[in-house]
Amino acid sequence: MSKKWMHKSAAAFALFLWSAAAWAEYKLNLQLPQTVLGEKIYDLHTIITIVCFVIFIGVFGFMFYSVFKHRKSVGHKAAQFHENTAVEVAWTLIPFLILIAMAVPATGTLIAMRDTSEPDMTIKATGYQWKWGYDYLKGEGEGISFYSNLSTPRAQIDGTDVAGRNANPHYLLETDNHVVVPVGKKVRVLVTAADVIHAWYVPALAVKQDAVPGFIRDTWFKAEKAGIYRGQCAELCGRDHGFMPIVVEVMEPAQYTAWVAEQQKKMAANKVDPNKTWTLEDLKAHGEKIYAQNCVACHQATGMGVPNAFPALAGSKVVLGPKADQIKLLLAGKPGTAMSSFKQLSDVDLAGVITYTRNAWSNKTGEAIAPAEIKTARN
């Protein structure tokens, strides 16, 4: 069956269900697939929906015929027949055969979906409450690693900037760092999580894979067209489940190579000189950035937390207490709470963020925590 026919019949079907033609097709159906597998899934969905629709019309054609012709008010007398072996065998066997016909193409597609062998490159996606982390493990760009946070301004979400929200075509579907991949390459995605279960879902690429803490699952896609494809976490993961989008940017190979070079340059620049002496101000400034990326969702920019859910850091006993305890808390997390371990952050990042919290808001300890102290505490 040709693609065109498929799209046409899907559109006709949608129109039939919803006669207002004002809505564009993409809103009534699956997003237009950008991978070969996605197209197969799209077609599978269309075929099954049409089969169901035909059966539906058939069965309820009978029912409505009955409703209008066999009613008492038009003088219809009830027949008293019941049970008919031939009919009953037929309506058991025919659906069974239809199901087999549906299962055959589904089986092929499913097996292809699960074949993650021989990828051109491998990326690990890690779900955190509430952001994604990406590590390019193999293939061009190996070694690149970054976090990807929602970049929609808070004011658009909480309603103080409604005009900004209405003008934002990618409201809640935008991130500070895109996952960039080359076009036409088989990308294997290893999916895992650090705290609770998340799910990595990009509809246009036809991938959805749960991120299970402590286990690694995989999925794959091969984008056919350059472009930006947006998705969201699909598994309830706590408060900001609705606010951890996934943005995949598919680039032409040359562009991708340039992106990789740029990232590597950035990473080299960010590589901290181990001999550097950090002043309190340096650490605080660095820590504020880390805080904004990792802590602000719960403890808030004001350091006041959320009453009854997330403790305040301003005036906190831990933050104002012995620094060893705070270092330990950040490295180990607090089991049974949303405070997970942040040991994945670098020594400098942790030293910075601890220094920041001990010297921000009403907290004025005047202490600077050296990266070396974190390094010692790790061992």
Next chain:
Amino acid sequence: MEAAHTHHGDTHGHAHDDHHGHKPSGLMRWVKSTNHKDIGTMYLWFSFTMFLVGGVMALIIRSELFQPGLQIVQPDFFNSMTTYHGLIMVFGAIMPAFVGFANWLIPMQIGAPDMAFPRMNNLSFWLLPPAALLLITAQFMPGGGAGVGWTMYAPLSTQAGPAMDLTIFAVHILGISSIMGSINIITTILNMRAPGLTLMKMPLFCWTWLITAYLLVAVMPVLAGAVTMTLTDRHFGTHFFNAAGGGDPVLYQHIFWFFGHPEVYIIAIPAFGVVSQVIPAFSRKPLFGYASMVYATASIAILSFMVWAHHMYTAGMPVEAQLYFMYATTLIAVPTGVKVFNWVATMWKGSLTFETPMLFALGFLFLFTLGGFTGLVLSITPVDVQLHDTYYVVAHFHYVMVAGALFSAFAGIYFWLPKWTGKMYNESLGKLHFWLSLIFFNVTFFVQHFLGLAGMPRRIPDYSLQFTEFNMISSIGAWGFGLSQLLFLYVVIKCIRSGEKAPDKPWDGADSLEWTHLPTPAPWHSFETPPVIK
């Protein structure tokens, strides 16, 4: 067997005469009741109350989703609402409603004076209010309700605040209540049928409850196990669901859905039973294939144990397992199809009238089948991977649960209300309730299919702008649907207080014992001497 049945009927008849000659009055009549009708009534009112509580939660959810942005509630509270809306509707509203039907109808339909264990019957009802209280109190615990979803997936549930513990205990209590109710129903049906009433002569409603009760006894302990493991993970140092301690978060999902899928049929099968009574009555024609209906129901129940992992296609499992669960799941369409074809064939060449119960039964038939078809779409693994955890699934299960189970419960209530109260409800208002429910239900949920197809995940308090129009439509529908249910309350109260006197058999085609052998309203002890069934 014949003699044994007669003997049973006699002893029960006398026992009740001796001990319960006088009815306690006032509140104590209800607190101490061992009468199946009183207990059935309490179940039904309890479930309606919970339906309103869960409904208010749904309206909070839909109001927040009326437009993008966070307007009314904060995400934590929103998550708590989706969680307790689900738990309260499933365990507090739909399940007790059908247990209420079972209490009222099974003794009357099998020619018995009461349930087999009247005191246990009392206890299984009175366990429900404390459980409901725990679920509601959970909202006021430090940190608010547990926003973990009604499925309570670990490790989110092991991370949640103290409200989670209250929720776990509520689930335990509800489970105990369900198991006791089921034991009562099984024993009553197997031991207290009137002489001559063989199993294959029972009304289909009794059959569906016999099968459902077995499902409940089989799976409620599994759920109790899952939440107990969560509890010990939370407080007693076990690591069932924690990979760092050698456990596996996905283990929770396997256990939960081993309960959860049969649970879907625990809700649907009694609904099938009600519809199987109503459609023949208003078609004035016997059910087309009684035996095949019984076999189809049993097949669905057995298959329901073999398909649980179709809720977990994206959780990670071998491709062989995915294939198996896909094939097994599609197979359920066969017996379900048999049921739908049977109902339509029952109507074929009947002499149909469309009083409110019939309207709700037809609404059930039409919309439940639509939900069945989206279920078939979801059973195909590659498609499910796209649609899993999106609004498509939300639409699918609301078609099955609301237009399925709830519409069927409405059909049953309008159908039996005359027998229960001795009075007729107002037919025009009943019909109005049906049409409002039907229209607003579809306004609410049909558009959610489109949201899911376009990729809107479930359980999010805010969404990107392309989802705005359909969410608005859905929210308007939800308010309409919710307010329409107040009309139902009015119809029922009006019927009880000032309805016209109902005849013994207001429906021409009704043919089970409560219509043919009992006066209206049905007497306190139903059958004091068992009727003889030829």
